[in-house]
Amino acid sequence: MNYWLLKTEPDEYSLEHLRSEPSGQARWDGIRNYQARNLLRDAVAAGDQVLIYHSQCRQVGVVGQAEVVRGGYPDPAQFDPDSHYYDAKASADAPRWYCIDIRFVAALPRTVTLAEIKREPQLDDMVLRRQGRLSVQPVTRAQWQHILSMAKRGQ
DNA sequence: GCCAACGTTGGC
DNA sequence: GCCAACGTTGGC
Numbered sequence: 001m002n003y004w005l006l007k008t009e010p011d012e013y014s015l016e017h018l019r020s021e022p023s024g025q026a027r028w029d030g031i032r033n034y035q036a037r038n039l040l041r042d043a044v045a046a047g048d049q050v051l052i053y054h055s056q057c058r059q060v061g062v063v064g065q066a067e068v069v070r071g072g073y074p075d076p077a078q079f080d081p082d083s084h085y086y087d088a089k090a091s092a093d094a095p096r097w098y099c100i101d102i103r104f105v106a107a108l109p110r111t112v113t114l115a116e117i118k119r120e121p122q123l124d125d126m127v128l129r130r131q132g133r134l135s136v137q138p139v140t141r142a143q144w145q146h147i148l149s150m151a152k153r154g155q
Numbered sequence: 156g157c158c159a160a161c162g163t164t165g166g167c
Numbered sequence: 168g169c170c171a172a173c174g175t176t177g178g179c
Contacts, residue, residue: 009165033174056165114166133164133173162175167168 002048003139004039005128006066006102009056015064018052019104029075029099030085036136040098044136045071050102051139051147053128054111061113062147070101108151122146 006028008014018026031037050066074095077085090096117123123146127137139147 007165035174060166131173132166135164157179159178160176162173164171164173166171 002043002045003051003141003144004044004048004068005051005053005062005137005139007053007055007135007137010054011057014054015052015104015107018064018066018102019107021104025069025101025103027099028102029077031075031099031135032085032087032097033135035134037096037098039136039138040100041072043138044068044100049105049144051144059111059113061111061115061117062108062151063111064107065105065148066102067105068100069103072098072100075099108148110151110154112147112150116150117147120146120150 010016013026031040046068048068048071050068051062052064052066053062054060074092075085075097077083077099078087078090078095078097079092080086085097087096114128117126117128123129123143126139126143127134131137
């Protein structure tokens with residue numbers, strides 16, 4: 001079982017959107033970056049635990065937890081000419097982009113902000129610190145636990 | 156395969 | 168809105 005951090009812009013799709021899905025889950029699609037794609041396709045699996053991170057907003061940081069319910073499968077949006085995520089170079093035989101399904105688990109008691117994460121020596125090695133733009137990132141168990149404890153402790 | 160030009164992301 | 172960092176494209 002692995003841990004991941006998924007980024008989203010809350011104006012587009014927030015933790016609250018996920019929480020209010022009637023099915024309790026959602027397809028995490030539209031990822032169009034090869035490094036992130038490779039992780040979705042090859043590494044993310046059902047049962048993995050996810051931190052949801054809000055970017056491009058007033059309070060940037062980790063806001064909640066989710067769980068992977070279905071590992072990587074071809075993102076249907078790449079085949080849909082009406083979709084913003086359509087990719088003419090993708091085909092059913094040779095899909096380019098992958099997505100996963102996740103379900104809401106919990107909102108953190110408070111947002112653990114990027115500013116705090118940067119100040120935390122135990123989190124020096126987080127991918128977030130070095131590769132800020134990657135939208136699917138691996139997280140270690142220790143980092144996972146540390147972030148959850150920061151959220152509980154209030155700080 | 157290199158590299159310049161360009162596009163996108165994302166913090167501030 | 169600005170700008171730095173990074174990713175992608177395409178000519179050669």
